[in-house]
Amino acid sequence: MLASIRNDLMYCLNMLESIEKILLYAHNCNDAEEFYQLNEQLNFNATLNLLANLGETVTKLSPELKKKYSEVSWKQIKDFRNKVVHDYLGLDAFIVYDIITTELPFLKGNLLKIIEFELKIKTFDGQEFEIAKDDFYYRHVPFHRINY
Numbered sequence: 001m002l003a004s005i006r007n008d009l010m011y012c013l014n015m016l017e018s019i020e021k022i023l024l025y026a027h028n029c030n031d032a033e034e035f036y037q038l039n040e041q042l043n044f045n046a047t048l049n050l051l052a053n054l055g056e057t058v059t060k061l062s063p064e065l066k067k068k069y070s071e072v073s074w075k076q077i078k079d080f081r082n083k084v085v086h087d088y089l090g091l092d093a094f095i096v097y098d099i100i101t102t103e104l105p106f107l108k109g110n111l112l113k114i115i116e117f118e119l120k121i122k123t124f125d126g127q128e129f130e131i132a133k134d135d136f137y138y139r140h141v142p143f144h145r146i147n148y
Contacts, residue, residue: 003060003061003062003063003064004062004064005062005064005065005068005118005123006123006124006125007062008061008062008065008118008124009115009118009119009124009125009128009129009132010128010132011057011060011061012061012111012114012115013115013132013138013141014053014057015054015057015058015107015111016108016111016112016115016138016140016141016142017137017138017140017141018050018051018053018054018057019050019054019104019107019108019111020108020140020141020142021046021050021140022047022050022051022100022104023100023104023105023108024140025038025043025046025047026043026047026097026100026101029097031097032093032094032096032097032098033093035093035096035097035100036093036097044093044096047096047100048084048091048096051080051081051084051096051099052081052084052085054077054081054107055077055078055079055080055081055082055084056081058074058077058078058081059078061074065114069110069114071110072107072110077107080099112142112145112146115129115146116146116147116148119146119148120148126148129146129148
C-alpha cells in the first residue's frame with residue numbers, strides 16, 4: 001500500500017491505543033522508581049514494547065501527514081523506538097517515566113486533533129472510523145473525545 005494520508009487513520013488509532021495502555025499501566029504511580037518496580041517490572045516492560053510500537057507506527061505514517069502536522073516530533077518518536085529496540089539495557093527508567101507523564105499526553109492531544117480535523121475535512125474515512133469504534137482492539141481509544 002502506498003503511503004497516503006488517506007490511509008493514516010488506523011495508524012493514528014493504533015498510536016492512541018498504545019498511549020492509552022501506557023497511561024493505564026502507569027496510572028497511580030507517583031514516580032519512576034515505583035513505576036519501574038510495579039508488578040515485577042511487568043508494566044515497565046509492557047510500556048517499552050508499546051513505546052517501540054509507537055515508533056514503528058510513525059514510520060508507516062505518510063510523509064504528507066507528518067509534514068502537515070510538523071509540530072509533532074515524529075522523528076524523536078521513531079528515534080526513541082530505535083533506542084528501546086537496540087539499547088534496551090541502557091534505558092533509564094526516569095526518562096521513560098518522563099516520556100509517559102509529559103510527552104505522551106501532548107502526543108495524545110495532537111493525535112485526537114489530527115483525527116478529528118481529518119475526519120471533518122473527509123481526508124479520513126468516517127465509515128472506517130465508526131467501524132473501529134466497535135473493534136475490541138481499539139477499546140482504550142477515547143472515541144468520545146473525537147467530534148466530527
